[in-house]
Amino acid sequence: MGLDQVKQRERARGEGIDPVKVRIVSVAYDGRQRGVFRTEDGHVWRETESIERRPRLSAAKQYAARIERGKMGGYRMYVDGIRWMFKVERLE
Numbered sequence: 001m002g003l004d005q006v007k008q009r010e011r012a013r014g015e016g017i018d019p020v021k022v023r024i025v026s027v028a029y030d031g032r033q034r035g036v037f038r039t040e041d042g043h044v045w046r047e048t049e050s051i052e053r054r055p056r057l058s059a060a061k062q063y064a065a066r067i068e069r070g071k072m073g074g075y076r077m078y079v080d081g082i083r084w085m086f087k088v089e090r091l092e
Contacts, residue, residue, distance in 0.1 A: 024079070027057045035086065036076070037065075045077060045092040054084060063087035 002023070026038035034047040035057060057063060057079065064080040067088070075087040 019066040021064070021066050021079075024057075024063040024065055027059045027061075027063075029056065036091075037086075037088070042092070043090060045075070045088040046091050048074065048087045048089050057082070 022043070023040040024037045025040050026037045030036055030046070033050040033052070036047075037045045039045070060092075063082075065077050067075055067077045070076045070087070075088050075090070077088045079086070
C-alpha cells in the first residue's frame with residue numbers, strides 16, 4: 001500500500017487529524033451532570049460521560065483547550081491547566 005492510500009485510510013477513520021485549539025467561553029452542566037462547553041467560534045460540545053468526583057469547570061472563566069480525535073473514535077478535549085481529559089461529542 002502506498003503512502004497516499006495510507007493517508008486516505010487514516011482520514012476516513014479520523015486518524016492523523018491535527019488537534020484543534022479552541023477557547024471555551026461558556027460552561028454549563030446538564031441534568032445528568034455532563035459539561036456543556038461553547039467555544040469562541042460558536043461550536044457546542046458536551047461530555048459523553050459524567051464523573052461525579054471530578055471537579056467542575058467554573059462558568060465564570062474562559063479556558064484555552066484543544067480538541068482531537070480519539071484513537072478508538074470520538075473526541076477528546078484537553079483544557080489547559082486541568083489534569084484530566086474530557087470525552088466529548090459535538091452538538092452544534
